[in-house]
Amino acid sequence: MRGSFENKMSRFFDDPWCHSLLQQAEMATVSKEMVYWKPLECNPETMNKLIRDIGVKGVHCEDLFGFDDELLNFIPRPHLALILCFADRGNANCNTFDIIDPYYSQLKKEGYTNPSDVFYMKQKIGNACGTFALLHSLANLRDSVDFGSGAFSNWLGKALPLSVEDRSHSLETDEQMAAAHDSCARAGETEIVNVVSNHFITFVNIKGTLYEFYSSKGFARPIGPTSEATFLKDVEKVVQELSKGLETVTFSAVVLVGDEHE
Missing domain, CATH: 1.20.5 (Single alpha-helices involved in coiled-coils or other helix-helix interfaces)
Incomplete structure (x- = not known):
């Protein structure tokens, strides 16, 4: 027995x-x-409000309803970044970590470190995955958007010289950024919950390389070459791998699009 x-x-x-x-x-x-923030919804309305409130110009979010060509044609260009939100666990007997961890473990074993020209911060604020995803997108679009002179620009200037570990603390203690997040989280369409079971992953085209930002890791993961023309299709390949591993196709996503007229 x-x-x-x-x-x-x-x-x-x-x-x-x-x-x-x-x-x-x-x-x-x-x-x-750990300090916990109210979760930010993954929808264009909420994220566009946060972008405006922190003083960033020249970019906005659009819904992504799927990767079929006819759906992608509805999204204005240029495509700068994509934020993906999905459940931690699908129908399979595994979770997101099981699928993603091997890639990060291998890079860590090879001695890979985050490039100095790629802004990354390791998340140490609970429930702030959506905000970290958006900030990772914006901070790496310095050549494409106008950071302005508001809360985001002020915080980023202080965060840039800091380590990957310390940048999260700088965000946590920045009163203007924390207040902007709180206002946008409260303005969301759904009831605020204390326990969040969704994950956010950000994909950004940085100088022709597709990077994945998963804020619980120690660095941004380089996936491979990309371009503005192929960006969304390149991201689709990563999403397909996640969906296959989790045995689910349920996700929500927004694309950060440049405002060329600004």
Whole structure:
């Protein structure tokens, strides 16, 4: 009987679902003092308000309803970045970490570090995944958008010299940025919840390379070459891999589009 029980427990702890719970419990223990923000919705209205409120010009968000060519044709150009929001766990017995982690582990093993010209910050604010996704997009579009002279420009100037680890704290303690986030989160269409089970991943074309920003990691992941003309189709390949692994096609996404007239 004892051997049977031990075998069952061994299978339980080997289960990916259990690994996910243990990982979350470990993170909760380490981050007892973590500050939590209200979650930001993944929709153009909310994100466009935040873009305006922090003083950024020359860019706005558009809904992405799918990667079929006829749907992509509705999205104005230029396509600068894409923010993807999806459930942590699909129908498969795995979660997002199971699919993404091997890529980051391999790069880390190879000694890869975040390039100095790619702005990245490791998230240390709870429920702020959507805001981190948007800020990662904007901060890496310095050649395409107008940062203005408002809250975003002021914060970014202070954050740039800091380490990947310290940039999150600089955001947390920036009163103007925190207030702008809170205002936009409260203006969302859905009821605010305390526990968020969705993930946000950002994709940005930086000087012809497609980068993935997953704010729980230590760096932005280079995926491969891209261009403005192929950007959304290049992102589609990554999304297809996620959807296949999670056995789900449910996601929401917004595309950051340049305002060429500004």
